[in-house]
Amino acid sequence: MTALSHRKTIWDRLHIDWPLLVALLALMSASTVIIFSAGGQEIGIVYAQLKRIGISIIAMFVIAQISPMMLQRWVLPIYAACVILLVGVLLFGESSKGAQRWLNIGVTRIQPSELMKLAMPIMIAWYISRAHLPPKIRHLCVGLILVVMPTLLIMKQPDLGTSILIASSGLFVLFMAGLQWRIILGALALAPVAGYAFWQFAMHEYQKTRVLTLLDPESDPLGAGYHIIQSKIAIGSGGVDGKGWTQGTQSQLEFLPERHTDFIFSVLSEEFGLIGVTLLLGIYLFIIARGLYIAVNAQDAFGKLLASSLTLTFFVYVFVNIGMVSGLLPVVGVPLPLISYGGTSMVTLMAGFGIIMSIATHKRILVN
């Protein structure tokens, strides 16, 4: 292997992919700046975010040291444990804001759906990569069952945003593994039918309202449409160069809902304008490109599938969140990755990047 002949760099020893790290740090720095403005210009909220960023970087670093071999060895029991915990959430979970997402395991409260965000792609990547690529129909069917089971459990909580992310991470593995285009196109053709069935039998009333609101937000400007209208006003009024840091009237005067969490993109758009938006999208695009580059150059099928799935899932965060706040998609509780205030999702995301870095830097150990 050519890689063997290369001298190990300091980054390889640390199991860090530095271009990726630089991009991630850029995002997280931007996060603190925007959160200071969005959070009512209180320094306390910035410190809290910095603490989380620190924890996230440590999590990334620790996970990056775990070799992909280890992940494959432990994934089955972890996945199984996650499914059990998800069932546990539905049976004994604690509610907050109308949804049951937390499980109290005595020592602490955990959110099993966050664990599943990592367990799912590892599990499917492991399962599919055991056989030759592209997968056979029966592997696909088993894979689909492994994807659908936890997805339904999370949708039941209900947590539409997370279930979409988890289902995507599994399906991306199947796609990357070479799922036949005719199957993909067939599934897309069936989507309207499935969508109708989903609408009729699976969606909660509040979720339906969100979809209807998306189609015509102005119909109910003070009710369900308020968030989308205020968010579009924030983005649109930002113009090309924005109103300036801490000068956004929509955010500073609190017309924007969920300013420092789900709607933080609107704050950025209002205060930094199209220039800020373009920069942000550029960084995201670079991270995705880098993730896919690592995936393509990964040593084995497991690494390739897992790295690409994690990267594409990261993109789903970006697309769903920005699509939601700019009025393209219904309001679904997905944060803007690495920018939104909030601990759990940031730790999970950075752990995912830890896995990608591990895949990027653990090549030489995998010698047959």
Place this chain on the structure above:
Amino acid sequence: MLQRRNTIRDHSAEANLVARRAFAAFIFVLVLIAILFVNIYNLQVNDSESYKTRSNENRIKLLPVAPNRGLIYDRNGTLLAENRPVYNLEVVPEDVKNISETIDQVSNYIDITAEQKEKFLKSIRRTRRFKSQVLKNRLTPDEVAVFSVHQHKFPGFSIEARLARFYPYGDTLTHALGYVAKLNKTELFDLQAQELDTNYRATRDIGKLGIEKYYEQMLHGTVGSQEVEINNRGRIIRTLSESEPVPGKDLVLTIDIGLQQVAQEALGDRRGAIIVLDARDGGVLAFYSNPSYDPNLFVHGISSKDYRALLNPDSPQLNRVTKGIYPPASTIKPHMAVLALDENVVTEKTQIHDPGFFQLPNADHKWRDWQPWGHDKVDVYKAVEQSCDTYFYEVSYRLGIDRISDFMYKLGFGQRTGIDIHEEKTAILPSREWKESRYKVPWYPGDTPSVGIGQGYWTATPMQIANSVNILVNKGVHHPPHLVAATKHADQVQILHRDEKPPVVLKNPKNWDIALKAMHNTVLRGTAKPAFLGSEYDSAGKTGTAQVVSIAQDKEYDADSLQEKHRDNAMYVGFAPFSNPEIVVTVAVENTGGGSSVGAPTARKLMDYYFSNKPESLVGKP
């Protein structure tokens, strides 16, 4: 698990497959990011202007700022209506930890009733927590002082001042000034109809009566505005710009408050009206209706107890000056004399025999003179001096109703005088047409003699009587009566110009002089002589004693009170000085006796005051 490991994998084919898929995925990502970007580009570039407008609409509100109401002064500059701060105890609920407990502590310093507390706690449940709410209004100066000392112990509690109308002279001027009170729905609709409602967006009170109502638009001023930035809950963050309200114009009345107070004292507890007109311009020096009431009660919303007290049989709310309906009685005998002379039904020398009664030819009915034995031979002077009824029965019979009602209409009877308040009645000047439309029967010759002595169908308001005498005194020149002399704005006094009404022209102007001379004689040796003995000025006048056929107010006929209400009304009209008249005094006192015993002495009190405390004349002032 391990068996698969051993199967041979085509690693490069798999790597190619993943690479192709990664490429496809990346293209897909690019397309979706492009969609996001195009959408945001549309929002931030193409539609940016409209979103900028909407973001400003969100945050910028225009708050109206109420103008200060114009003040009202009397002719000497004494303040009659002012704006005084009233102090309210207000609370911002957000800033108080335990509201109920804190209110109990505050009540150690300011008396807060359980009712007030309950009302307050109820009201804060319905409003924003950062909005100041009134806990108690109209604090006394003592309460303000005591609480100010302890205020630091109660964050969130504060004493707020607001301007409210105050009438320092209370019930002395109510019927002329009127009052302001809270703007109601009907008034708001009226303002909307006149497209004035935007000017009242910040206004709490509006003129309800009297001058306050008539001059509402002058007194009110123009609303100002404040452009403020608000947050999503409507809390004001900062003021962006301000345009000051324009205060209302101050009014200077023709009223002389000293004379007005004399009028009030002179009437005491008797029902009636007193008017003093400036003979030279029609300005009203005194305008008093008794009983009166305190207008300040209405400014803050009158309590039902206070309001019930106003609903007594003496009708304090009735403005007797302009809405009291009285038979003019003998006060119009000089007017009748002028007409008779000018129509030549009598001359200055004509003598009529008075046996104590008058009879129409071929009829039995006797119209009695007030003096049962009559006045023997009576000419026009004696007729006025002695108030001889028979003379005027005869004269009116000779004139006929048509000439009487035509002339009296010219003197202002049967119509509004046009004084500058809205509360005014026309009363009844009888005529052929009036009787036919009112009673569906023709005018009979027997209807005329009573009209000749100001009785019968004829009724008038004291203001009409005063106005008619003023025309007489001015020999036909008609200065319409008015209460407001000028407006004042930042020390700039502007006299309100008033149109003269067309003068009353006689065939022989000397006839005015005969009537005025007869009125002079009345004071020198006639019915008003006892009242004016020893006065330091030369006055003229005419007494009147009205038989009360119907009660003065437009009330239902009330058998129980008939006895008392049946007593005579005392009337007096007079002017002074005789040679160069300055004032015309009119007195009407209900159910107390005769014009010479009650009316004339009351008028004298006013003239005495006027000539010893002569107010500055507003005529000829720049």
